[in-house]
Amino acid sequence: MRVAGAGPSYRDATLIQPDILYQETPQSKSIIVGSQLYATVNSCSLIQRYRIRTNTDFTSALNLFKNRAHMMGGKWVTIVHHSELDNVENAYVGNHEIFLREATDMGSARYLTTIVGDIYDCPCNINSCSGR
Numbered sequence: 001m002r003v004a005g006a007g008p009s010y011r012d013a014t015l016i017q018p019d020i021l022y023q024e025t026p027q028s029k030s031i032i033v034g035s036q037l038y039a040t041v042n043s044c045s046l047i048q049r050y051r052i053r054t055n056t057d058f059t060s061a062l063n064l065f066k067n068r069a070h071m072m073g074g075k076w077v078t079i080v081h082h083s084e085l086d087n088v089e090n091a092y093v094g095n096h097e098i099f100l101r102e103a104t105d106m107g108s109a110r111y112l113t114t115i116v117g118d119i120y121d122c123p124c125n126i127n128s129c130s131g132r
Contacts, residue, residue: 019102021067022056028066032076036118039076044120047074051116054099058084061113064099074119081116 052068054061069077 014100016102017054017064017099021064022054022060022101024063025067027070028063031066031069031074032122033062033066034076034078036078039078039118039120039122042076042122044076044122047072047119047121049080049116049118051114052099053112053114054101055112056101057111058082058113058115060101061115065115065117069117069119072119073121075122075124076120078118078120079115080118082114084111084113086111 050065050069050072052061052065054064056064066077
């Protein structure tokens with residue numbers, strides 16, 4: 001329960017995501033990770049800048065990012081920022097939404113990974129959406 005005037009609590013700022021979204025799937029494989037320049041050359045249009053913060057390592061976090069981009073209709077992502085903190089560093093989390101891997105909690109996770117990226121929709125032709 002939120003208290004009037006108070007910021008979001010830990011519970012308010014976490015979303016449990018199914019374990020499958022942290023793995024490589026046909027949907028995540030269909031997303032191209034590349035530069036903004038090549039997205040522009042391939043006539044891609046920006047859908048939105050998107051940020052995830054999760055209690056997994058980089059590879060799992062990137063799979064989550066790509067799976068969510070696919071659910072939003074994206075075909076191309078450009079990573080703008082990445083940071084990964086080890087639990088032993090006792091890092092400050094702040095008031096940001098955190099995606100928790102199903103059946104885990106922050107206390108059992110070694111890493112806190114943040115990925116910020118741009119999600120693009122692209123017209124599929126011979127050069128784009130091919131997975132190169």
